[in-house]
Amino acid sequence: MKTFDCSSDHTRSFPAFDTQIRFINLPYVDPPSLQKSKVSREKLVTDHRGSYKPHVKEAIIKNVLSNTNSAPLAGLVFDMFYFLGLMLYLPGQEDEVGREFLAFDSDYIIPGYANPIPSRILPLFLFNEYGGYDTFVKHGRRFKETKGIIIDTYTELKAHATKCLLNDLEDNNLHHVYTVGPLIDVKGESVKLCFGDDSERDEIMKWLDDQPDSSVVFLCFGGLGSFDEEQVKEIALELEQCAHKFLWSLRKPPPKDKFEGPSDYKGDLQEELPNGFLEKTNKTGLQQLIAFQMVKDLGLVVELRLDYRNTSGEVVLGDEIARAVKCVMDTDNEVRKKVKEESEKSRLAVMNGGYSYAAFGQLIEDILGNMP
Incomplete structure (x- = not known):
């Protein structure tokens, strides 16, 4: 069986730091073909990631739950890169309209964004009728089922977006939003991790x-x-x-x-x-x-073009x-x-006494409190 060596290219370059982090390699799952397929790339990617669920479950049982030498399982953190405010907006949009976005739609008022958003600058998957839009609607629903969301930002930078996000998630009984960013290394040590x-x-x-x-x-x-x-x-x-x-x-x-x-x-x-x-x-x-x-x-x-599409030629x-x-x-x-101003604010946010510093402390406290 082939294995997906998730650490080979990146983690092998890490210096030998004293850390308790373990990297577990999962079995390789062949990706789908993109040739002659109307199904959106976003749906294909999501379905491919979903095919790893049995392997993840098996790895957790084998390496954590059934391992007497392992620390108890306190929770799972799933790393995803998405437009969070937009994702949380989509389920309500779907319930109300029941279709994907259209290019000639009027500007959208989306919580978390201070100004109306023209449809021409929205991500292309929102207009995709072959699974792209539906896939992200499902992601939005799943986000609201979590116990918390960790965000790489700090409150002072995106005060309006953070306030809207907190209000939306509190309305859906989500326990916590942890604004722990920006993830910067004030001591300058992390640059060593970027190069082999x-x-x-x-x-x-x-x-x-x-x-x-x-x-x-x-x-x-x-x-x-x-x-x-x-x-x-x-x-x-x-x-x-x-x-x-x-x-x-x-x-x-x-x-x-x-x-x-x-x-x-x-x-x-x-x-x-x-x-x-x-x-x-x-x-x-x-x-x-x-x-x-x-x-x-x-x-x-500095803005070049908000509506640039590198797929359009x-x-x-x-x-x-x-x-x-x-x-x-x-x-x-x-x-x-x-x-320059925000750079200084970002450093203060992650230092002792800063909001992100406190949020990260709350995250650790909640994780420890969730341990059996």
């Missing part, structure tokens, strides 16, 4: 340390963010022409017919980038392919990128000032 190669880490950190304060443009689109070759070259051309130092997290898009996410580029990037780009920017830029793993602080951004042109870069690097820009 110390020399690679040291090169990046030294390069950043050598730059003047607030002088580097950091382009990162998250672990799931990737672009096709045409868009990559458009971004590269603008970075080449701008006068700012930059650090770019570049990820390879998944094959269209494969059940995969974005991945790291292997080897030479010349084919993806404009001719001579690496040579021309070797003193002003650094291509760090896994820099997205270094992102710990919660930041604010459209390309954000260089002049739009140039305007955004110029805006974010302007020392008098309000967004830049706001980011």
